[in-house]
Amino acid sequence: MAHEPRTQTHNDERFGPPPNPQGRRLSAQEEAQLPHIIAKPRARYAWAAGIAISAFLEGLKRGKILGRKCVGCGRVLVPPRMFCERCFRPTDEWVELPGTGVVETFSVSYIDTDANRVEEPILVGTIALDGAPPHCGFMHYFGEVSPEELHIGMPVEPVWKPEGERVGSILDIRYFRPRGR
Amino acid sequence: MIPKSDLRKPRRDVAVVGAGMTVFARRLQETGKEMAWEAAKQALDQAGLTLDDVDAVIVGTAPDAFDGVHKKGEWLLDGAGGSGKPFMRVFTGGGTAVMTPIVGWWHVASGLFDTVLVVNEEKMSSVRPHAQSAFAHIWDPILDRPLKPNLVWIFAMEMQRYMWTYNVRYEDIALVAVKNKRNAVGHPCAQLADPDITLEDVLNSEPLALPVRRLDISPPSDGAAAVVLTREEIAYELTDAPVFIEGVGWCIDTTMWTNRDLAFPKFVARAAKMAYDMAGIKDPRKEIDIAEPYDPFDYKELQHLEALGLAEPGEAAILTREGKTQRDGELPVCPSGGLLGVGNPIAATLGIKIGELYWQLSRQAGPRQVKKDARTGVAQAWGDLMQFSSVVVMRRR
Amino acid sequence: MAFFEPMQKATEPRHWLGDMEADHYFYGAGVMGQRFFEALRDEGKLLGSRCERCDWTYVPPRLYCERCFAELKELRDVGLRGRVKAFTVVYVNKQGEPLDPPEVFALIEFGPNITPFLHKLGDAPPERVHVGMVVEAVLKPPAEREGKITDIRYFRPI
Numbered sequence: 001m002a003h004e005p006r007t008q009t010h011n012d013e014r015f016g017p018p019p020n021p022q023g024r025r026l027s028a029q030e031e032a033q034l035p036h037i038i039a040k041p042r043a044r045y046a047w048a049a050g051i052a053i054s055a056f057l058e059g060l061k062r063g064k065i066l067g068r069k070c071v072g073c074g075r076v077l078v079p080p081r082m083f084c085e086r087c088f089r090p091t092d093e094w095v096e097l098p099g100t101g102v103v104e105t106f107s108v109s110y111i112d113t114d115a116n117r118v119e120e121p122i123l124v125g126t127i128a129l130d131g132a133p134p135h136c137g138f139m140h141y142f143g144e145v146s147p148e149e150l151h152i153g154m155p156v157e158p159v160w161k162p163e164g165e166r167v168g169s170i171l172d173i174r175y176f177r178p179r180g181r
Numbered sequence: 182m183i184p185k186s187d188l189r190k191p192r193r194d195v196a197v198v199g200a201g202m203t204v205f206a207r208r209l210q211e212t213g214k215e216m217a218w219e220a221a222k223q224a225l226d227q228a229g230l231t232l233d234d235v236d237a238v239i240v241g242t243a244p245d246a247f248d249g250v251h252k253k254g255e256w257l258l259d260g261a262g263g264s265g266k267p268f269m270r271v272f273t274g275g276g277t278a279v280m281t282p283i284v285g286w287w288h289v290a291s292g293l294f295d296t297v298l299v300v301n302e303e304k305m306s307s308v309r310p311h312a313q314s315a316f317a318h319i320w321d322p323i324l325d326r327p328l329k330p331n332l333v334w335i336f337a338m339e340m341q342r343y344m345w346t347y348n349v350r351y352e353d354i355a356l357v358a359v360k361n362k363r364n365a366v367g368h369p370c371a372q373l374a375d376p377d378i379t380l381e382d383v384l385n386s387e388p389l390a391l392p393v394r395r396l397d398i399s400p401p402s403d404g405a406a407a408v409v410l411t412r413e414e415i416a417y418e419l420t421d422a423p424v425f426i427e428g429v430g431w432c433i434d435t436t437m438w439t440n441r442d443l444a445f446p447k448f449v450a451r452a453a454k455m456a457y458d459m460a461g462i463k464d465p466r467k468e469i470d471i472a473e474p475y476d477p478f479d480y481k482e483l484q485h486l487e488a489l490g491l492a493e494p495g496e497a498a499i500l501t502r503e504g505k506t507q508r509d510g511e512l513p514v515c516p517s518g519g520l521l522g523v524g525n526p527i528a529a530t531l532g533i534k535i536g537e538l539y540w541q542l543s544r545q546a547g548p549r550q551v552k553k554d555a556r557t558g559v560a561q562a563w564g565d566l567m568q569f570s571s572v573v574v575m576r577r578r
Numbered sequence: 579m580a581f582f583e584p585m586q587k588a589t590e591p592r593h594w595l596g597d598m599e600a601d602h603y604f605y606g607a608g609v610m611g612q613r614f615f616e617a618l619r620d621e622g623k624l625l626g627s628r629c630e631r632c633d634w635t636y637v638p639p640r641l642y643c644e645r646c647f648a649e650l651k652e653l654r655d656v657g658l659r660g661r662v663k664a665f666t667v668v669y670v671n672k673q674g675e676p677l678d679p680p681e682v683f684a685l686i687e688f689g690p691n692i693t694p695f696l697h698k699l700g701d702a703p704p705e706r707v708h709v710g711m712v713v714e715a716v717l718k719p720p721a722e723r724e725g726k727i728t729d730i731r732y733f734r735p736i
Contacts, residue, residue: 010428016369016547017540017545017546017547017548018200018201018223018227018540018545018547019201019223019369019370019532019540020206020223020293020537021202021203021204021219021221021223021369021370021395022203023203023204023206023208023210023211023216023219024204024206025204025206025207025208026210030210031210034209034210034606034612035606035607035611035612035615035616035725035726036209036604036605036606036607037605037726038602038603038604038605039602039603039605040601040602041249041251041598041600041602041603043597043598044595044596044597045322045595045596045597045598046593046594046595047322047323047593047594047595047596048592048593049323049592049593049594053323053324053592054592057323060406071686076439078440078545079324079437079613080440081437085435085557103442104342104439105338105339105341105342105345105443106338106341107334107337107338107341107390107391107392107393108388108390108391109331109337109389109390109391110387110388110389110390110391110625111331111332111333111389111390112329112331113317113329113330113331114310114331114599115310115311115331116312121391124328124330124334124390125338125341126338126439127234131488133440134442135440135442135443136440137212137439138253138324138439139324139325139328139330139439140328141328143347147391152341152345153344154419168592169326169327170255170323170324170327170328171327171328209604209606210606210608210609211606211608211609212606212607212608212609212611214608215608215609215641215642218641218642218647221641221647222647222649223646231646231647232646232647233646246598246600248603249600249603249605259640259642259644260642260644262644262647264644264645265645305604306604307604307605307606308600308603309601309603309604310599310600310601312599314598314599314600315600317599318598322594322596323592323594326594326596327594456663488623512615570625
């Protein structure tokens with residue numbers, strides 16, 4: 001019993017310039033014949049928020065956006081961290097930010113998290129927060145704005161869930177909308 | 182303070198003497214090991230070496246979650262030829278494609294080993310319904326994932342910021358996808374080669390997360406690639422035209438991606454500076470003849486060319502529009518067809534970055550061979566949470 | 579040094595619960611695995627691939643010799659009979675619950691210079707199992723075989 005050879009020596013003049021691959025994509029019919037095992041992963045996780053982000057989430061519950069100041073470099077880190085990765089020292093104090101900012105960048109997404117198509121595009125982006133260093137902030141949705149209006153540099157503000165519905169989650173902010181709308 | 186030693190001075194010169202790769206496509210039939218072996222065997226055959234000549238083996242492969250096995254490096258071991266030898270796995274996300282040859286380089290340059298086999302493999306078809314399920318876990322579970330993000334978003338946002346900051350037109354970015362998918366026509370491993378693709382095809386392709394459309398993205402894929410590295414004296418015994426690794430560099434930016442300037446990848450520029458300094462390159466625009474920057478998205482090729490010092494920020498799109506980055510242009514870029522044309526089995530793109538530079542610089546690239554007499558080239562890869570880059574400068578002396 | 583201050587309330591640190599969304603994995607048997615399982619299913623045979631240079635046979639077969647990297651083209655039927663090279667008696671299942679009766683798993687060698695093969699022993703009281711014991715594969719009836727390792731029910735002592 002023997003099978004067709006699967007590699008070729010490049011230095012053999014019968015073959016073209018490298019590379020000289022052998023395999024191919026199989027047809028759906030051929031794929032259906034392949035011996036295989038299907039297995040379902042059963043991996044459950046509890047992801048810790050950590051000290052800084054736990055306090056940040058508590059802040060969101062109270063309708064506040066909190067940062068952490070490093071006196072070494074003077075930066076206010078948002079999302080907050082208990083250490084400054086640049087100065088490599090503990091950060092020093094909690095700072096409440098006004099919550100407003102500008103659109104740092106955005107996307108008009110016609111696909112959801114599972115790559116399914118959505119009719120109404122999801123407006124998503126990052127917000128450069130007032131009171132934080134340039135480019136610094138977090139990702140969130142945009143609302144009360146059309147895809148055509150949305151632009152980089154647009155001043156925005158958070159729209160909070162009612163206090164009773166807030167649980168200490170990034171989703172306690174519903175979305176950011178153009179400031180003063 | 183103790184002065185720093187000249188850390189970047191390698192002890193020995195290291196050359197690439199062989200490369201191999203498999204077809205990039207959905208490969209349900211072969212196991213990852215079998216693909217790794219096919220690529221590794223080709224590379225050794227091309228070098229005229231056997232496994233007995235190999236002193237150590239480096240394997241590169243991305244998250245275990247793709248294949249659904251733990252310790253994927255060890256799992257691939259026998260197909261990569263590492264059984265019974267010094268062996269290590271390297272993983273720096275997409276940057277693995279050019280990082281494993283850097284690790285192979287220091288194994289030889291340091292004097293520890295003479296000949297090293299570098300094998301990268303990726304199988305993205307094992308995880309169902311889609312590799313996206315594994316990708317979802319690169320997002321922060323507390324701050325990002327409750328927003329139900331799609332991986333494409335992060336690239337869409339980066340692309341948007343890049344276009345806005347440097348006033349780059351989408352039409353020019355899309356030309357990169359056209360160029361690379363056409364270049365891939367000459368590549369026997371290509372998954373998405375298309376000789377007839379036009380700019381309109383890209384502009385009218387399905388909107389995913391705007392500004393990103395379907396044809397702006399390289400396809401997920403399965404495949405493997407390998408290169409053989411050896412010290413100078415052995416290289417000259419094996420071939421008249423070894424291609425030397427003259428400089429290497431790598432760098433990583435903060436993981437807090439919402440804190441970064443997304444328009445210009447400084448970490449790529451730092452990795453490039455390290456590699457250029459080692460290679461003695463002072464003016465990359467004059468001294469680099471050919472480039473294989475990482476192009477999982479069309480705009481990434483442009484951003485990377487700029488960070489590699491081959492164009493001013495915002496200028497790469499103009500070079501593309503003027504045809505200068507075509508295979509017969511002043512600076513051929515991704516003559517392999519790149520990830521956009523050949524496919525994107527993450528770590529295995531080694532074959533279209535380092536592999537392609539080796540074949541191009543040793544003038545073995547056949548129908549893909551660039552017109553100019555290219556002697557010095559740069560290859561680059563990029564990955565993790567769009568924060569890591571690896572850069573290699575190669576030269577035929 | 580707020581970093582090192584103890585938490586005031588146990589409820590303060592938050593966490594998120596979640597799953598890996600991957601629904602399932604497709605584990606293919608590979609080029610040689612396919613030949614192995616097809617022969618097992620259709621012919622009731624166990625195949626190995628032999629490297630002539632190294633005089634070494636892989637069971638199940640591999641496409642290449644991991645020692646010399648040669649492509650292995652020759653498949654040989656290694657028979658259904660072998661010897662126990664090593665074994666373990668298992669008294670608890672994966673969840674740690676007692677197994678009664680206990681199960682015996684063994685590495686089985688089909689001859690000299692052949693890689694050992696892992697499977698379960700059956701009709702084999704643990705006190706009788708020993709290294710060197712001759713065992714034989716008990717296959718499912720042809721109609722029930724699906725091209726899986728469980729097409730072999732177990733190996734039993736002769």
